[in-house]
Amino acid sequence: MSNHTQVHPINNPVFSLPPLSTILVVIQRRRLIWTADGALPEDGDVVLVLEGLGKSLNSALKKLFGASVIDEELVKELVKDIQRALLVADVDVSLVMAITERVQEQALDETLPRGVSRREHIVRVVWDTLAFFLGEKTVPLTINPGKPNLVMMVGIQGSGKTTTIGKLARYYQKRGIKTGVICADNFRPGAYSQLKQLAEKSNVPFWGDEDEKDATKLAKKGVKEMQKKGIELILLDTSGRHREETGLIKEMRDISKGVKPQEIVLVIDGTLGQQAGVQAAAFQKATNIGSIIVTKLDGGAKGGGALSAVAATQAPIKFIGVGEGMDAIETFDPTKFAGRLLGMSDIRGLIDKVREAQIEVEEDQAKRIMKGQFTLKDMMAQMKQLKKMGPIGKVMEMLGLQYKLPEGMAEIQEENMKRWEVMMNSMTKDELEEPKLIKSSRIKRIAKGSGTSQKDVRDLLKQHEQMKKMMKQMGKQRRGRKGGIPGLPGLEGLG
Ligand SMILES: Nc1nc2c(ncn2[C@@H]2O[C@H](COP(=O)(O)OP(=O)(O)OP(=O)(O)O)[C@@H](O)[C@H]2O)c(=O)[nH]1
Ligand SMILES: [Mg+2]
Numbered sequence: 001m002s003n004h005t006q007v008h009p010i011n012n013p014v015f016s017l018p019p020l021s022t023i024l025v026v027i028q029r030r031r032l033i034w035t036a037d038g039a040l041p042e043d044g045d046v047v048l049v050l051e052g053l054g055k056s057l058n059s060a061l062k063k064l065f066g067a068s069v070i071d072e073e074l075v076k077e078l079v080k081d082i083q084r085a086l087l088v089a090d091v092d093v094s095l096v097m098a099i100t101e102r103v104q105e106q107a108l109d110e111t112l113p114r115g116v117s118r119r120e121h122i123v124r125v126v127w128d129t130l131a132f133f134l135g136e137k138t139v140p141l142t143i144n145p146g147k148p149n150l151v152m153m154v155g156i157q158g159s160g161k162t163t164t165i166g167k168l169a170r171y172y173q174k175r176g177i178k179t180g181v182i183c184a185d186n187f188r189p190g191a192y193s194q195l196k197q198l199a200e201k202s203n204v205p206f207w208g209d210e211d212e213k214d215a216t217k218l219a220k221k222g223v224k225e226m227q228k229k230g231i232e233l234i235l236l237d238t239s240g241r242h243r244e245e246t247g248l249i250k251e252m253r254d255i256s257k258g259v260k261p262q263e264i265v266l267v268i269d270g271t272l273g274q275q276a277g278v279q280a281a282a283f284q285k286a287t288n289i290g291s292i293i294v295t296k297l298d299g300g301a302k303g304g305g306a307l308s309a310v311a312a313t314q315a316p317i318k319f320i321g322v323g324e325g326m327d328a329i330e331t332f333d334p335t336k337f338a339g340r341l342l343g344m345s346d347i348r349g350l351i352d353k354v355r356e357a358q359i360e361v362e363e364d365q366a367k368r369i370m371k372g373q374f375t376l377k378d379m380m381a382q383m384k385q386l387k388k389m390g391p392i393g394k395v396m397e398m399l400g401l402q403y404k405l406p407e408g409m410a411e412i413q414e415e416n417m418k419r420w421e422v423m424m425n426s427m428t429k430d431e432l433e434e435p436k437l438i439k440s441s442r443i444k445r446i447a448k449g450s451g452t453s454q455k456d457v458r459d460l461l462k463q464h465e466q467m468k469k470m471m472k473q474m475g476k477q478r479r480g481r482k483g484g485i486p487g488l489p490g491l492e493g494l495g
Helices: 019-037 051-066 072-088 093-107 118-133 161-174 191-202 215-228 245-259 275-286 303-312 334-342 347-357 363-370 376-389 392-398 409-425 429-433 440-450 454-480
Strands: 149-154 179-183 233-237 263-269 291-295 317-321 329-331
Touching: 051 072, 051 118, 051 334, 072 093, 072 118, 093 118, 093 303, 118 303, 118 334, 149 161, 149 245, 161 179, 161 191, 161 233, 161 291, 161 317, 161 329, 179 191, 179 215, 215 233, 215 245, 245 275, 263 275, 263 303, 275 303, 291 303, 303 317, 363 454, 376 409, 376 429, 376 454, 409 440, 409 454, 440 454
Parallel strands: 149 233, 149 263, 179 233, 263 291, 291 317
Antiparallel strands: 317 329
16 A cells, blocks of 8 residues: 555645646656666555555565666566465466566566666566456447447356446446446345445436346346336346356346346456356356456455456456445556556556657766756756656656646646746757856846746746756665655655
């Protein structure tokens, strides 16, 4: 879990630095440090689903970043650490071997892409490998808007079908899809009222009939009712009746024949560990399972095993359940998920973006800046690079930066950045290299030339000075290996 206090500097009275320079510094800090010595975020965005697994993978990678030399020995150690982490998370042994072999093979691969450090390369290999073994990226449920789309949930007793239906109803309702739920579980007492309550909470129509004993008839009637209401997404809850698959699969087939769902979703309990894979395979063999939802990944230590085992059956995992609450559901994106396991929210996205924009900071430049030699020209270059990477808010997200900008703040900062750029464009080359030259007459000239006020120019200079100081400090801390920007509560360890 993140230990960041979520006080945003802007809202923090102790914090006196202008926010934009701070944001720039924080963003640059991460990039520069990656470039200068390839450091990994101290804890990053580790709001983990599989906390244990994530922590141990993260600390395995940290070793990599702490090491002074990267050689075969170190890679072997890293591979061992990863193996241990995966095995403890109940990942199947053969899968663990396959994963780590791949890492070992590629980690010391001689040809590094341009501008990628060995450390970055290894992180990426680990990342790619995990994502690869977690399966393809899937799309959420396929829904044709304006038409009734019937999705049937199946799964053994207690796997989480009813809860998941409640979550999905809310998820899709929020996204503007008219959603309704049907209870076709005439087996478990209380099934009717359980779903009814969930539906009421999420404000979606519910249909059920406690007196109807035939599940197929129940389902059929329900679907008709929902169609009458013009419901676009009909979620059909079925009974889990059995602890094992056989009897359940028969009932499932009967209902499915009766109502012809667009998609059958198998709900599997993630605390089953590797056994979840066996179950997924059995269902897949017997019926036309369209997708899988793995639940209860918030709890037990076995989630890693469950996920990887289910993924290994090639069944598309579309959502994961991460709690009992109605919002505790997430779409499953292997790449993102692997990143979270490693403690970074989207390193691949970042690396790709950096490549795209060709904004590799030269190592020399990074080191120079962190020694405190930071000119206005550097600042301008950084802003330009930042702009190419996308909106500030998005960039921060990609970097796994914890704090969220208050509503509208990213836009304001972008406006500020534009103004800075105009001012800098009115400066001479010498001034950009040596801001100390900029005294009052020059300030006047720059303000005039850029259509801004003298105060604006002074502000810019002040902010540049602050950034310079902060960059230098961060360089010092880096050398002393202690994170944190002074005066920036909640940002400790972001480098
Ligand atoms: N922690 C956690 N609990 C969950 C999750 N999903 C479901 N549960 C819990 O698991 C239990 C069973 O969930 P249900 O939704 O009733 O399961 P079901 O598959 O409908 O069960 P039957 O109708 O008896 O077959 C409930 O206590 C849920 O709160 C999850 O993602 N995390
Ligand atoms: Mg149920």
